[in-house]
Each structure stands twice: as structure tokens, then as C-alpha cells.
Amino acid sequence: MSLLSRMTAPAAGHDVARLVAALLSEGAREARAALPGRAASRPSRVPTGPTGLGTSAARVTAAPDPAASGTAAPDSAASGTAASDAAVPELYCPPPLRDDPALAAEVNERLLDWAAETGIYVGRLERVRATDFGRLMMLAHPGTDDPRRLLAAARCALAEWATDDYYCDDETMGSRPEVLGSHLGLAYTAMDPTHPPLRYAQQTDQGLRADPVRVALRDSFARLAPYADRTQVTRLRQEVAALFVAYGQEGAWRAEERMPAVWEYLAHRQVNSFVPCLALIDVVDGYALTAAEYDDPRVRRAVSMAGTASTLVNDLYSMAKEQHSAGLDFNLPTVVAAEERCSPREAVERSVEIHDELVRTFEVEAAALTLTGSPALGRFLAGVWSWLGGNREWHGGSARYNDASRA
Numbered sequence: 120m121s122l123l124s125r126m127t128a129p130a131a132g133h134d135v136a137r138l139v140a141a142l143l144s145e146g147a148r149e150a151r152a153a154l155p156g157r158a159a160s161r162p163s164r165v166p167t168g169p170t171g172l173g174t175s176a177a178r179v180t181a182a183p184d185p186a187a188s189g190t191a192a193p194d195s196a197a198s199g200t201a202a203s204d205a206a207v208p209e210l211y212c213p214p215p216l217r218d219d220p221a222l223a224a225e226v227n228e229r230l231l232d233w234a235a236e237t238g239i240y241v242g243r244l245e246r247v248r249a250t251d252f253g254r255l256m257m258l259a260h261p262g263t264d265d266p267r268r269l270l271a272a273a274r275c276a277l278a279e280w281a282t283d284d285y286y287c288d289d290e291t292m293g294s295r296p297e298v299l300g301s302h303l304g305l306a307y308t309a310m311d312p313t314h315p316p317l318r319y320a321q322q323t324d325q326g327l328r329a330d331p332v333r334v335a336l337r338d339s340f341a342r343l344a345p346y347a348d349r350t351q352v353t354r355l356r357q358e359v360a361a362l363f364v365a366y367g368q369e370g371a372w373r374a375e376e377r378m379p380a381v382w383e384y385l386a387h388r389q390v391n392s393f394v395p396c397l398a399l400i401d402v403v404d405g406y407a408l409t410a411a412e413y414d415d416p417r418v419r420r421a422v423s424m425a426g427t428a429s430t431l432v433n434d435l436y437s438m439a440k441e442q443h444s445a446g447l448d449f450n451l452p453t454v455v456a457a458e459e460r461c462s463p464r465e466a467v468e469r470s471v472e473i474h475d476e477l478v479r480t481f482e483v484e485a486a487a488l489t490l491t492g493s494p495a496l497g498r499f500l501a502g503v504w505s506w507l508g509g510n511r512e513w514h515g516g517s518a519r520y521n522d523a524s525r526a
């Protein structure tokens with residue numbers, strides 16, 4: 120049975136399906152060509168197929184490719200030895216396109232220096248080091264070998280993570296639902312400066328410097344500027360502002376001690392998601408997707424689905440960590456189990472099905488958009504696909520999710 124005929128996602132017409140299959144086959148060849156030791160910085164098209172042992176039958180078959188023999192991408196499921204890998208069933212997800220530990224370490228160390236400068240995670244920097252955001256950037260952005268560009272994206276991600284940890288869901292770092300709104304309101308002004316009357320300028324500036332999360336957010340945007348044009352910065356700010364709205368939504372559930380419905384949680388997880396990371400794919404790789412293409416509803420749909428899927432990966436891998444949390448924590452399996460009154464294992468399986476449907480739909484729709492859109496759009500969507508693979512690989516190995524004592 121071919122991959123396309125297995126899909127539970129909204130079906131494409133036969134003509135589109137044939138185009139997609141052809142495109143993905145080409146993508147598979149290009150992805151292999153981009154493996155370490157080959158033309159690594161060449162943009163790849165959307166590759167295809169799930170990872171892991173026993174999944175080859177589910178892959179779209181490409182014509183035999185002599186270049187493929189004897190070289191395999193780091194196979195996420197096969198290589199995953201971490202504890203969380205054992206608990207998370209196999210996901211429909213591409214493999215990471217490269218593994219370059221030296222590059223990851225360089226980005227991680229520079230990120231640690233920057234975190235120390237800003238004051239975020241003071242006293243917890245060893246945990247941040249072990250979390251290894253440098254590795255996430257290296258795995259998820261295989262389109263560049265430039266540590267400065269990876270670092271620019273890493274700073275933004277760490278500042279967004281710090282906002283979550285400090286303000287939203289880590290009581291040991293001071294998060295409290297009753298002050299979440301006031302914290303997020305000021306955090307927004309770190310990305311989009313206010314223009315106070317002169318007599319309040321000094322206080323406003325002091326206020327921004329008084330809190331390490333605000334410092335980190337402001338500095339991460341400032342240091343992104345050399346790599347991003349104005350539309351790309353505006354795009355990121357818009358995505359992070361939406362992220363903050365969803366942080367507030369989660370805080371409200373916590374304050375109410377209410378478990379959301381599954382549909383409501385999924386709507387939330389599309390926004391409280393890694394979309395801000397996806398928004399930087401072209402910046403990191405050194406080209407610009409136009410605002411018109413980024414905002415095209417068809418592109419937005421595909422990217423949003425990928426964003427949700429990548430965040431459901433986080434939900435699946437962070438379940439163990441969240442069990443240790445003092446407050447109410449939300450992840451899809453927990454929400455599914457509450458609504459469907461099923462066992463945790465069944466809830467995990469249903470969550471995996473939801474994840475897989477989103478990835479498959481992204482795969483088909485991104486391939487069709489690649490055919491009809493600009494070269495930059497094709498490159499961007501291939502970048503999203505690579506990001507999915509790197510993200511899963513990182514979650515499977517990061518100490519943040521694989522060592523509860525570090526959480």
C-alpha cells in the first residue's frame with residue numbers, strides 16, 4: 120500500500136497526489152545528498168517517510184538511488200537510547216538531516232555565555248547546558264553551518280523558553296498565575312519598545328533592565344537584526360505575541376484548575392508552539408520568504424500544522440518531567456485521558472495518531488505548495504520538514520526530558 124493511499128488526512132485529488140509523490144521522490148534523493156560529507160548546505164526539498172526500524176514500507180518509494188547505498192541519516196528511532204524514547208511510541212516524522220556535535224557544542228557554549236550576560240537561569244546554567252539548545256539548533260537547521268546564525272535563533276528560542284519557565288509553568292522559578300498577565304504585558308514591550316513621555320523614560324528603561332527575561336527578549340531581538348529584514352522581525356514579533364496570548368490562556372486554566380477540552384487544547388497548542396522557531400528558518404538559512412507567501416492561508420495552514428505537531432512531540436517527551444510539577448500541567452495525553460476517560464497508554468496512542476495526521480497533512484500540502492510556489496517557499500517548507508526531524512531527535516535525547524532530576 121502506498122503512503123498516499125494510507126493517509127487519513129484530507130485527501131488530495133489524484134492529480135495532486137501524483138505530483139506530490141513525484142516531488143517527494145525527488146526530495147528523498149536531495150535529502151540523502153545533503154547528508155554529512157555531501158553538499159550539506161544545499162537546500163533540500165521536502166523529504167519523505169517516517170523514521171525508525173520497520174518503517175521503510177511506509178515510505179514513499181523513490182527510484183533506486185546509487186548515492187544512497189551504505190549511508191543512512193542518523194535514524195532517530197533506531198538511535199534513540201534515552202529513557203523517554205522507550206516511553207514514546209514511534210512517530211511519523213522525518214529523520215534529522217545531519218548530526219554535527221562540534222557545531223552543536225559551539226552554539227551551546229556561546230548560548231550559555233549569552234544567558235549568563237542577560238542573567239536568565241542564574242544558578243541553573245548547568246541545566247541549560249545539559250538541555251543542549253545548541254544541539255536543537257544544529258539538528259533543526261541543517262541549512263547552515265554558520266554558528267552565528269544558529270546562535271541568533273538559539274537566543275530567541277531560549278528567551279521564549281525562559282518566558283515560559285519564569286512566568287508560566289515553573290513554580291521553582293517564581294511563576295505565579297496571578298502575575299502572569301502583568302509579566303507578559305511588560306515582556307511584550309521588550310520586543311516592541313514603548314515610547315513613554317520623557318519624564319517616564321528612565322523608569323521605563325530601568326523596568327526593562329530589572330527582569331532577566333525582559334533583558335533576554337530585548338537582546339535576542341536586537342541581535343537578530345543583522346540577519347533579518349524588517350518583515351522577518353515583524354513576523355517573529357507577531358508569532359511571539361501570539362505565543363504570549365496562549366501563555367495567558369494556559370495560566371487561566373491553571374488558575375481555574377480546569378482541564379480544557381481536546382479541541383480547545385489543540386487550538387491552544389497551535390499557538391503555544393514552536394511556530395516562532397519555524398518563523399526563523401529563512402533568517403537562519405540566509406534568504407527571505409516574502410510576507411505575502413508566509414501569510415498565504417495555505418502556507419499558514421501547513422506551517423501551523425507542523426508547528427502543532429512539533430509541539431505535540433514536546434508534549435509526549437515532557438510527560439515524565441511534567442509529572443514532577445507541583446501545579447497543573449497540560450499535555451495532549453493528559454487532556455485526552457481526561458476527556459475520553461481512557462488509560463494513559465491509550466491516550467498516548469491517540470496523541471501519536473493526532474501528531475501523525477498533522478505531519479502527513481503537512482507533508483502532502485507542503486509538497487503541493489512547493490510545486491506551485493516560489494523557490495524560496497519550497498526552500499522554506501523543506502526547512503520546516505527538516506526542523507520536524509531535528510526537533511524530534513533533540514527531544515529524544517535532551518536532558519530536559521530524559522532526566523527528571525534535571526527538570
Ligand SMILES: CC(C)=CCC/C(C)=C(\C)COP(=O)(O)OP(=O)(O)O
Nearest residue numbers: 276279280283391392393395396437
Ligand atoms: C522556543 C519556543 C517558541 C518556546 C515557546 C513555547 C514552549 C516553551 C514550548 C512549545 C514548550 O512547551 P512546554 O511549556 O510544555 O515546554 P517544556 O516541556 O517545559 O520544555
